[in-house]
Amino acid sequence: MAKEPLNVIVGVDTHADTHHVAIITDYGRPLADQEFLAVGSGYRKILDFIAGHGTALAVGVEGTGSYGAELARVLPEEGLTVLEVNRPNRAQRRLKGKSDPLDAYQAAQSVLAQRGISIPKDKDGPVECLRIIRTARSSAMKARTIAVNQIKGLLISAPDALRTKYRAMATPALIAALQRTRPSGHIADPEYTTLLALKTLATRYRALTEEITAADNALQEILDSYAPLLCDLPGVGPEVASQLLVTVGDNRERIGNEAQFAALVGVAPIPASSGKTTRHRLSGGGDRNPNRALHQVVLVRMSSCPRTKDYVGKRTAEGKTKREIMRCLKRYVAREIYRQIFNPVPAPSITDLRQKRKQLRFTINAAAGHLSQWPSVISRLERGLIRNDTLATNYRQWLHEQAAPQLN
Template sequence: MTNVRLPVNTATLEELLVFARAWPDRRWAVEGATGLGLGIAQRLLAHGEDVVDVPATLAARARVLSTGHGRKTDVHDAIAVALVAQHHRRLRPVQPEDLSSVIRLVSDHRDDLVHEHTSGLNRLHRLLRELIPGGAPTGTSSHQAAALLGKVRPTTATDTARKQLARDLLGGLQGLEARIKTLTDQIATLVAQSGTSLTEISGVGSVVAAKIIGHTGDVARFPDTHHYASFNGTAPIDASSGDHSRHRLSRRGDRQLNAAIHVIAIYQISHPGPGREYYLKKLAQSKTPKEARRALKRRLSDTVYRRLSNDHEASQAGAA
């Protein structure tokens, strides 16, 4: 076995290609090619190299079964990744980043700003509670908070400091709201550009569609609805024992994708239509509300998968 250890810098790619010249018929295996290994995987791909993605879970299993007794070192990691690439027949070829990658970046950035906005609004609400007798109503928006703050007349130095901090927070929140709106408009444009039919599903707007497209990536890597449901965490886990047959909620899978499907389920449960009818049918079968909601999410996962697959086939046919 030949190995080489290289520092990660601007010269790494060239050094790897020079090292690999001895093997003209080659394939590169990168652990976490959509995560920490994204950069090198995409650079290799751009140079026409054949690259496959080795999930970290598979590499960890190979490392445990190796002679290194599961020790995590650079050499053992490399051997584990190579063994998986050699023997696993269903590794996903790395694909060039495309529109779905852009959608995911913009969608995730919007989510980060929304979380930051929520945190800031909570801090502002806490200050208003200390400044206003009886506090501010729950769910106060930044616009409403500004009106309340304008009526506050501090009587102590501490309250003066509180009001100044609240004003600073308010300014930051208004800036965040403007940025979130810009990103929301950008997402709507990107989703329309993708030509997806997801928005035809009841409860799916451009923001939810963007999360689904971005976190699904290449839908062709999923052989069927069952694999996709396992990936997004809507496939229940068998927890049967003896004569008792039962399933429990899966905490695995892409949680962002699972959250998007959850949003669709909640919307459909709340509005008349096939989704609500299916939910009520499950309740009539003595399912608990949670069990009925999980069943609906699993069904929605299949619907989303079929839409994505049809869109992918249509785009491939159009490209041909």
């Protein structure tokens, strides 16, 4: 009688050059472990090693976003279920020690216990392209900041003639002026050397600006084809939208519900009560990058969104601090963004506003005066450069009211 194949669980401790693989049974007994090279031939040997010990129920891999990225792509192609495993518990490391075999077995045990595991992100779609572009853009942004800070620092201690001429300029004018300079003199002259260094830094600043602009255009192009409606939300631009999509990943099904998304971006409320005080605070866990993006959305809405301004006024009257109000707003924004990512809803159309106003022969200044807004705000609203659903509704209602007497 043929022996039934053994069900096993696999754990992998990944490194730059090697991966250590450990196999346990589905009831936790260690079977074998071995080290393999982190190359194509090594991945094939890993598959043979796993198949030689039984049927793999799941494979727990550490670092699916770094050293284990390629392995996490290879294993699913062979029909294996891959789970990302968190780093081993530090308390257990202190008690049991640390080595590659121990970490690999710990990964397998985590899968068996369903503890500290998650579905890894797919890295074969447009969101992965967003992540790569954002990586290059981030380094360019940092380098540009360093360049302009160095320019300002050199001007502080520059000879008086240079300091007087350039220090009062705003950054765009300063960069343009320094690029137009033609330094001449001896290399041992401090004034000549300073101006030469300033021109070099200004040229670098301009090149980095062009690089950032190209990255922004690439991000916008991907967003227009992959998630065009996400930027329809107030306060959400290409930078925020791309960061939130990178956090979710190409395989959106890895996030089961809105509460999981809130925990992932660090805005899930958790109890923080003590004694007679009953309160909640936002979780300190999750990814800090999307949390920062949500913070930026809240700041924009607090300054430009009427509905958010009304909410802030209401909560302030109730005795809430600005920090507490922003925590609540971040939670609401996370819920709205989750719905827009998973069930996109287009922004209300505003193409009829300008046409209707011109039919009624009203100027932008007249409309702005009736709505208590700046003419530039009405103009930007009509052209779709800003989104303000409340203002658009009030504007449309006012136009209908003005059209009614003419129809009669």
